[in-house]
Amino acid sequence: MKYTLMGNFQYDLGVFGLKKVLDFFEEKYETDEKYYIIVDKTPEELFELVLLKLIYDKPIQYFLRKIFDDKELKNQLKDKSNILKDFDFNSIDKKKLVYEKNVNKICELYSNIIPDLIELEDKERIFIELKAKFISLLNNILLNFQADNSKVNRKKSYELAVSKLDKNFYKSKSCSYCKENPGKEVTRDSFFFAPSQLNASWFNEIPFMICPYCLVSNLAITQALYFFGNSSQNALAIYRSNLKDLEELYQYLETSKPNSIGKLTPIIINYEKALLCR
Numbered sequence: 001m002k003y004t005l006m007g008n009f010q011y012d013l014g015v016f017g018l019k020k021v022l023d024f025f026e027e028k029y030e031t032d033e034k035y036y037i038i039v040d041k042t043p044e045e046l047f048e049l050v051l052l053k054l055i056y057d058k059p060i061q062y063f064l065r066k067i068f069d070d071k072e073l074k075n076q077l078k079d080k081s082n083i084l085k086d087f088d089f090n091s092i093d094k095k096k097l098v099y100e101k102n103v104n105k106i107c108e109l110y111s112n113i114i115p116d117l118i119e120l121e122d123k124e125r126i127f128i129e130l131k132a133k134f135i136s137l138l139n140n141i142l143l144n145f146q147a148d149n150s151k152v153n154r155k156k157s158y159e160l161a162v163s164k165l166d167k168n169f170y171k172s173k174s175c176s177y178c179k180e181n182p183g184k185e186v187t188r189d190s191f192f193f194a195p196s197q198l199n200a201s202w203f204n205e206i207p208f209m210i211c212p213y214c215l216v217s218n219l220a221i222t223q224a225l226y227f228f229g230n231s232s233q234n235a236l237a238i239y240r241s242n243l244k245d246l247e248e249l250y251q252y253l254e255t256s257k258p259n260s261i262g263k264l265t266p267i268i269i270n271y272e273k274a275l276l277c278r
C-alpha cells in the first residue's frame, strides 16, 4: 500500500503517525522521506501494530487500575487493591513484550503479572476485560470505534474492532484519500474527528469514502500529536506538508520539551528561523 500525503492535515498526520509506529517496531517500508511511504502489510497487521504502540504508551498500572475499577469485578478485588502499590512495575520490560507483536500474548502477560489476580477463579475474565480495555484506547481516537461494549461482545472486542476492516464493507466508490482501494462512507468511526456533516450531500451522493488502509493510518494519528509534559490529553497538532519537516519539527520539540503553548511558540519561531537560514 502506498500512503501519499495529500495536503489534508488530518490524513497526513495519520500517515506520519503510522510511519512513527513502523519506526518504533523497526518495520521495513519504502519512502522518498518526503511525500510517501510504501508498506507491505495488510490493514489487519497494521492495526495490530498501532494498537500495540498505544498499549506500550500507557503504563501497565493504567490497565490494571481499570480492571480494579470495573463495576462487576470491584467487589471481588476490593481487598487486593494494595497489590498495585506493592508491585514493582519497573521490573517489566514493556518494550520486549510489545516487540512480540502479538496482542493476545501481551494481554496474557499483563493478566499474569500479579499472581494474586490470577488466583481468582475466573482468570479468563481478567483476560477478556483487559483486552476490551486495550480496544477502548481506540475509542479515544475514533469516536465509537468499538461502540458495543456489552458483556457478550467484550469477549470478542478485538475481533469486532478488526471486523471494521473487513473487505466486504468496502465495495463502493474508491477511497477519497489514497484513490487506490474500494472505500466505505466516512463516519466518525472511520476518520479522526470527522465532523458529523462531513458527508452531508445533495441527492444521496456521498462525497467522502475511506478504505481500510486509510482508516488504520487514522488510528495512528495520536502518535503525530505533541503532548505537553506527561499529559495524555493536552496535545497539539502541528502540521508541515512533508514527512521530513514533520520528523525534524517533532524531534526539535522532543528535545526542547515545551510544557505550555507560551513556551512552544518561541521554539517554533526559532525552528522556522533555522529553516530560513539553511
Ligand SMILES: [Zn+2]
Residues within 6 Å of the ligand: 175, 176, 177, 178, 179, 180, 181, 210, 211, 212, 213, 214, 215
Ligand atoms: Zn485509502
